[in-house]
Amino acid sequence: MSSLFSSFKGTAQSLTAIRRPWRDFFDITAVDIPTSSSDATTRIAQNLTHFRLNYTIILLVILCLSLIYHPLALVTFFVILLAWFFLYLARDRDEPVVIFGFLIDDRLVLAALVGLTVAGLVLTGVWGNVLVAVLVGVGITILHAVLRSTDDLVMDDLESPYGHVLAGGDDELDSPRGDYTGI
Template identity: 90%
Template structure:
């Protein structure tokens, strides 16, 4: 039981570490129209990487709001979310999944969780609500990702897919593809 709580605590701490401050997320001064479609694509990739947990929280809030008038569906999806968390997201990938004494492969766990999610959608009858909520959340996320300038994000975000190419300067970059010069 203590390993379960330590796993939960470790996962919560790692998720908290990657969440960006909401003040940075909602920075009005960083709103700017992209100059081209390639600029918009670059912004989407960088913002999705930089604000991934913030966007996930927005998706979950919109999904929760869409299910508030369906308490059975809300409880069902809370149970499914717990199953996803403990069987897939929070566990160490090196540890095998053992259910009732049987060793279960990762792909079987993933397929079972997807099946459980789809079954929950169909059996509670809220699949249209969920699809609309996900579409609305995806639209909000895309709109923010396109309009949020990434000029202030590139230098401090080492996980950005374009960070090493756009970093500039004469510092050494450890990249599997070699050194990049500034653009």
């Protein structure tokens, strides 16, 4: 029980560390129309990376609101969310999954969780509500990601959606470009 609590606490702390302040997320002064489709796709990639936990929280709130008149479905999805959290999201990837003394592969755990989620949707009869809620949430997320300027965002190269491509110092040995020289 103690290891379960410490695992939950560690995951909560790491999630809190990546959540961005809501005042930055809802900054009205950062709203700007993108100048091109290239600018829009860059904004989407950067904002989705920078505000990923904020967007996830908004999607979960919209999902819960869509299930408010279906308490059985809400409880079912809360249990499924806990299963996702403990069996897939919160555990160390180096630590194997052992259920009833059997060693379970990560792909099998993922397939079982997806199957459990689909079964929960079908058996509670709210798949239409969930589909509409997810579409609304994704629409709001994409709209925010396109309209929010990324000029004021401070992002580490490791956090960047472009990863190590943008990283690289003056030393050629550390550069992802290798020993390329300009013409």
